[in-house]
Amino acid sequence: MMLLAMALATTTPSPLTDAHQDDIACVAVLATLAEKQRLGSAPLDAPDVRQQGKRWAGIVGSRITEQSGQPRELVAVAMAEAAKAEFQRPSNLARINMCVVQMTTELATADLVDQPLHKPVTSK
Incomplete structure (x- = not known):
């Protein structure tokens, strides 16, 4: 246990990659849209992202x-x-729309991962 703690303590954080930066930019786009939707100044043809966007931002951040x-x-x-x-x-x-597609895909994947396991079928 002590070795694991020492290994974790000596792990140096790595810089954010281009993919990380792109994810952060998409979270920002959707956070901005959600705020504009809250204020009533968002484009009318934009999808409502206020609830799903919060959840996705947490997934991306983690x-x-x-x-x-x-x-x-x-x-x-x-x-x-x-x-x-x-x-x-x-x-x-x-x-x-590009960010919404990414968010929707990742949320669907997260939902699949969070599904409970099926009950085993027992033979009689």
């Missing part, structure tokens, strides 16, 4: 923290800063 070894707080700050920057830009429906 994945990036796990893969990079960066502290959860640092990943959260990166997401918040990206969202602040994104909020200043006009809505891009093509980018929104």
Whole structure:
């Protein structure tokens, strides 16, 4: 147990990859859309992402923290800063739809993983 603790303590966090940055950018796009939807200023043809977006942001944050070894707080700050920057830009429906597809796919996968195991069939 002590060796595991020492190994974990000496693990150096790795920089965020381009894939991590892309995920953070998508979370920012959807967080911005959710806020604009809350304020009533979102494009009317954009899908409602207020509930699913929160859940997906948590999944992305956990994945990036796990893969990079960066502290959860640092990943959260990166997401918040990206969202602040994104909020200043006009809505891009093509980018929104691309991020919604990614979010929907990952949430569906997470739902499958979270399914309870089937009860075993017993023979009589």
